[in-house]
């Protein structure tokens with residue numbers, strides 16, 4: 001990163017109630033960004049590289065935060081001190097399970113299944129056209145309202161118990177709508193991009209199956225996923241997009257292991273490890289993340305068309321869900337994760353998000369059930385029934 005002390009960008013003066021601005025804890029370690037913090041002047045994806053190039057970072061400082069799903073929306077990046085202690089994200093257990101909670105599905109699972117049918121109809125109508133919609137990722141949300149504030153520390157302690165994922169929290173901008181502050185909290189299994197020196201790594205996921213309590217049934221679900229032509233197609237589109245976007249930045253780039261099954265405590269996924277060497281080792285990890293985002297794991301193919309349709313089909317704005325969360329140091333090294341399996345938490349409310357990739361051959365009810373299963377990790381972490389979002393399935397008139 002180009003560090004020029006005289007040209008630090010304008011920073012906003014918003015007060016920061018929580019000294020932890022962002023935190024990531026997963027297989028590759030723990031990163032904490034603590035206050036006092038400055039918010040990097042917010043902007044869209046188009047201006048990110050120039051805003052980052054102008055940041056004056058001390059060696060013990062890092063940039064971290066969240067890029068929104070919508071490339072035209074403002075990002076939320078904090079410049080702050082990197083916590084040397086590398087303490088875990090949280091060890092506090094109090095406040096969970098949530099008491100006096102209420103769940104509202106927005107949209108309902110059945111309305112979601114109808115939206116999937118609508119998207120499949122568009123794909124069928126356009127089949128054969130050069131600009132045809134090939135894939136779209138549709139999401140739904142669960143609003144959790146509880147009698148007392150959602151305890152973020154305790155939630156993080158629960159989320160980090162699954163060692164296969166990266167538990168994360170990012171403080172988001174707040175105002176009159178969120179007097180108690182706002183944070184994106186989650187446990188993502190998907191690495192968008194990691195950069196160390198010239199080495200670059202991405203581990204996209206797409207294609208899913210719910211994990212099952214019975215070991216034989218669980219193994220069978222994994223085997224069926226590995227053999228599913230629909231899921232392999234859904235996955236291949238993501239890998240192709242990442243290879244296309246990273247190629248101009250890299251002197252070599254490959255997927256040495258091919259596509260493999262990967263798992264969290266609640267889901268199986270198809271995953272591909274992509275590795276490369278950058279031409280320019282100074283390229284900041286956040287710039288690579290912004291170039292890659294949104295991949296077809298959260299948006300679709302063609303990207304712009306899918307993003308437009310998502311805005312019209314989904315009733316709740318995604319904001320930072322399905323964006324990217326991560327950090328970047330003064331050398332540009334860092335890691336950015338796809339912001340999935342997460343919730344926006346503010347006071348007594350948590351909005352959980354889950355999406356599924358739709359391609360020709362997708363079954364609307366199965367996709368609704370898949371999103372229901374993807375809520376499981378956050379629901380369980382909040383101490384709520386893990387299958388709460390599966391209970392209204394199948395819909396009336398369906399078997």
Ligand SMILES: C=C(O[C@H]1C=CC=C(C(=O)O)[C@@H]1O)C(=O)O
Nearest residue numbers: 206207208297340354355356357
């Ligand atoms: C969009 C989500 O998952 C993505 C990542 C893994 C598998 C996916 C799938 O199989 O559809 C999605 O592409 C989500 O969890 O909200």
